[in-house]
Amino acid sequence: MSAPTAVPGVETADIEKVVRGLAKAARIASRTLAGLTTAAKNEILLAAAEAIEADAEVILAANAADVLRAENDGTEANLIDRLRLTPERITGIADGLRQVAVLPDPIGVVVSGKTLPNGLDLRQVRVPLGVVGMVYEARPNVTVDAFGIAFKSGNAVLLRGSSSAADSNAELVRVLREVLRAKGVNADAVALLPSEDRSSVTALIRARGLVDVVIPRGGAGLINAVVANATVPTIETGTGNCHVYVHALADVDVATRIILNSKTRRPSVCNTAETVLIDKAVAGDALPKIRQALQAQGVVIHGDEPGMEPATETDWAEEYLSMDVAMKIVDGLDAAVAHIDTYGTGHTEAIVTTDLAAAREFTSRVDAAAVMVNASTAFTDGEQFGFGAEIGISTQKLHARGPMGLPELTSTKWIVWGDGHIRPA
């Protein structure tokens, strides 16, 4: 049984036309959003939260159709769990909008400013990016989260969710558009793109001049395909081959606790540890303890030591996202840094040590969005960092790096006031 689409039975060329039409409409709507006051935006976010709760029955019915279709397709149980909505999850989605409503508005913030010697007044002010495209996987809550964050930061948003959540997403976006319309705001500020096949993704990432940024959230395959083929600027998110390095002067109990937490707290998320590096100098004591602790929790260890699954080259680069971990003995900090340089994805890297010089050297030399000293990799997270909301974790260096909150969905504009100033030759 094939998945439904917002535009059933249309050709790829038509899908491109549909996507570009929605992008043009979103562009026009984005001009209005840029001028909305914080109070007006918050009122709409709260009204959207109410409307989603009020329409819970219709949303749950649409979701039941998605779930039934997934079950008939033989979809894995954990994917169905991500897809499924319940009354509690609907409340959670609505509460997410309420949380965004109370966050500070990034728009209009003066980032820097000065009066030049000639009297010109310069201000660098935060402005919305304009039109944001999101490509994401099955969870229907992302549809509303992404709208909330984009809307609060003054952006229109084009949502390209998974086809498996098409019915749920259609209902959620319908509710959001109705709220906008009721509040006198151009409803094209949020739109759901067709999800029948990849052609809508292609159209979105090549709509340069209409779409200001595309943020792919999902597996490495999707992210690479988007980044490699996009003409619209993109922000890579969420591929994490995170390492924990147990330094020669580590407290082994602390190391064990951090590794267990980094690996087993939520193995399916991007900040989970995928490789443990143990310094040769401490391996005799540390390795058996750490191995035992992990195995006691059901973690399968891939490595070259006895009692491990034999590791191949691919294990060092693998983002397992499961109860698996690679483990290697390294000869000193240089070797640890070199290993991370070779196999890391620039997400989160951790060192466990009691030695100040080692901690300083590791944090200085390792090139990643987040570098932890004596702390779990699980802390790389927008909520943990106090951002209140997160649109993803950027693993690229341009524009945003690490957890992205509201300010990461903005640009700036220089506003210059003069009294008839001209520039001397």
Next chain:
Amino acid sequence: MSAPTAVPGVETADIEKVVRGLAKAARIASRTLAGLTTAAKNEILLAAAEAIEADAEVILAANAADVLRAENDGTEANLIDRLRLTPERITGIADGLRQVAVLPDPIGVVVSGKTLPNGLDLRQVRVPLGVVGMVYEARPNVTVDAFGIAFKSGNAVLLRGSSSAADSNAELVRVLREVLRAKGVNADAVALLPSEDRSSVTALIRARGLVDVVIPRGGAGLINAVVANATVPTIETGTGNCHVYVHALADVDVATRIILNSKTRRPSVCNTAETVLIDKAVAGDALPKIRQALQAQGVVIHGDEPGMEPATETDWAEEYLSMDVAMKIVDGLDAAVAHIDTYGTGHTEAIVTTDLAAAREFTSRVDAAAVMVNASTAFTDGEQFGFGAEIGISTQKLHARGPMGLPELTSTKWIVWGDGHIRPA
């Protein structure tokens, strides 16, 4: 006569190999640069300034060969003037490096930071981007400027200059590499790419994973080709179809002065005004005065009014970069904003008005890197903004917008210190 290349007579596939080899070497060198102290970087910049002045004769001889070749090829006089070096220009290039040496080092600056409720210490610290690619036109001074800015901000730089400046660039880069080597720094921190044909550009913009950003500087054709085909993140620079809007409540003398300065100060640069919009309400008085003033300076006006060259649709989108300007009467601020929305490139837009509400509305609604009130478009410039050095003017919204100084060539890294912190379930 064909232009020389760093690798004469080699095939495109070999050029790709050469470029990737230089990029890999630059990547390795960039690890060293990230750890250099400000004092060490400044010492090298000053030594490079000395070395360029000391080697002036050899550099001038190489440049003479470039100039002779350009003359034999029948190159336009103004392009030859950009290409030509003189003893004074050599001093100017060296002084440019000295100016960069005294600028504040952006690396290591703590952008934000806090202690979380659980005691984790968070710092967001400026770090280099890594490897920066520059694609640019004939001026050999850009070779040294780009090195200086990239080096001070801790980045390795791959330079893809114009083939017409190949001999000059080869000498300049040789001097820079010798200085690095003499100071014990990996000389691969700066490299000149082959410039025989576009294949080196293609190899550079597709070296994803090796090169962190490519900044094209040049005509709209080059910039579009780079941005559309790159898999490496890019920063668009310098396409400017800038407008000056004379509002209904403008002081006509102020408007005339600003328009003259915006158009004629340096018509060939990206911040020059290309279109004048005159409000219908003031056109009867303003249009003849402005037209006369421009024509007295030798500016050709393209428009629909008497005494102008008849304008076609292309004139509104044109970046003349010459003593030409388009001129149009618009019916109010809404029409001016709509015209700019349609034809602007998001560089610099100016309003001339005495009315506060109009100024506020224009600066709020116009979507551009810089919006001027009663000031010349010529002020959009890194030096004017007080940055001390400029790598270009970004017209995109992601990462950097407007004049780019040293901080715009950096990324950030979150450094997190704990005492064995783990994240609760």
